[in-house]
Amino acid sequence: MLRDSRDEKVREAGVQVNTGRKWRADKAVEEAEARLRHSDIVGNVAHGRLGFGCVTRSQWSKASAKDRRTQVQEEIRRMEEESRLTRAVTLRKQGKWLNWEGVPQRKLTWNAIWTMESDRLSFLLKSVYDVLPSPTNLVTWGFAEKPDCKLCGRPANLEHVLSSCRTALSDGRYRWRHDRVLASMADHLDQARKAQKTTNKGPSFISFVRAGEEGAKAKRACGILGTATDWRMEADLKKQLKFPQEITVTNQRPDIVLWSAASKQVVMVELTVPWEERIEESFERKREKYQALTDTCTEKGWKAWCFPVEVGCRGFPAQSLWRTFSRLGVTGQVRKRAISVVARETESASLWLWRKREEKWIGGHRAVD
CATH class of the missing domain: 3.40.1350 (Trna Endonuclease; Chain: A, domain 1)
Structure with a gap:
């Protein structure tokens, strides 16, 4: 906004945006703009099983100043998400969620975080990255000597506790859930x-339409x-x-x-x-x-x-x-x-x-x- 301002004095003011040591706004914006220009050259591509034309995007070269700011923000978010995924791939345990097939991405918004109970939020985040104090993790961290389950006596990780314990299965815990x-x-x-609702209630009538006009389309059954x-x-x-x-x-x-x-x-x-x-x-x-x-x-x-x-x-x-x-x-x-x-x-x-x-x-x- 400062660099491309219509006001010449604002553009030449030389305002420096304070950012962190590991991330700089000017470099992030420069990289995002380069990626957006490259996207104009590549054009629309297919995503997953969707065919060509199902996914459209506004072009950088034809966008207004406001739209360009929005595109840069979205592109920077995608860049940060890509770096996060790249980091997660290198983690043997905390990156296992990348192997989940058939599970759509779940967005945890700030509104959901503020309204969610603290213990439930803690359980959700720690269970996804497998950092809950399961018997296996306690042995790894040096807080226990044996990784045995208190119910069945077998080695127990988080998967064992939540879905694989035979004693929990026979007790009806998983059935209760x-x-x-x-x-x-x-x-x-x-x-x-x-x-x-009843679709055939009462008599049916013919709806006449004037020449050159289109009649109301019949409602199709939903599902x-x-x-x-x-x-x-x-x-x-x-x-x-x-x-x-x-x-x-x-x-x-x-x-x-x-x-x-x-x-x-x-x-x-x-x-x-x-x-x-x-x-x-x-x-x-x-x-x-x-x-x-x-x-x-x-x-x-x-x-x-x-x-x-x-x-x-x-x-x-x-x-x-x-x-x-x-x-x-x-x-x-x-x-x-x-x-x-x-x-x-x-x-x-x-x-x-x-x-x-x-x-x-x-x-x-x-x-x-």
Whole structure:
């Protein structure tokens, strides 16, 4: 702003911007501008699975002074993020989050930091970088002699405590966390199911349009839930779920089943709360598990979908959860809020499991409900 000011006296004032020893504003701006000019030469490129033309950007050569300042700020943020990622790649333990597949980036805004409980924020940050005082870390830091789990006696790192302890599994700790996350997700899907309005209510009329004018476009059904109005839902909570016998007879129990008898459609949702590095593995396993049931429903004349969804045990929803909500018709801010609530529920449950990692699980977890 000072260098490119319209006022000649401001431009020639020679104002020096005070910055740190490791970062200088003038050099950062110079590098950012060089990268932006180079981007004009390269043009728009494809990102991930998106085709050409899906991602557009304003050109540096055609931008106004205000737009250029905005572009420089964004480019400097990208430069800092690239340097952070480069540093994280060299860290064997604290950089393992780079191996998470199918997990979208999660932005932790200042507003979220100020409103988040201090213990939850501490758990979130330390668990991502694996610096919590797990038995393995305590031995590494010289504060303990044995890295054994207090419950099962096996060597215990953070992954063991949150998702791999056999004693915790047999005690029902992981099942308790799974049910809390499932209840939150089922509540949002039930609200979306009830929000569907009757589409064939009352007589239909022909809307005439004058010559040369365009009529109002018919509203398309939003997602699978928008294709019917008689959806019913069952979730594997409190009591054992029984798959609707009007569809087929099976012993398998998906976590959530939605079905419409009028349109002969059935949707199965299967939730997993795995360690983040095993999200893709969990997705493939659950998809294969319910593939036979999906085929059986199709053979009996039902249009069937099976959506395996994953929420990492540290509160990172996988891309499969975003896709499932979109396919069902939960989009926009409603989807964003729903996934945020599910992530927060997972964090809170995992935080409680972390606190109780050395205690017996005899009904004490009921106190947090």
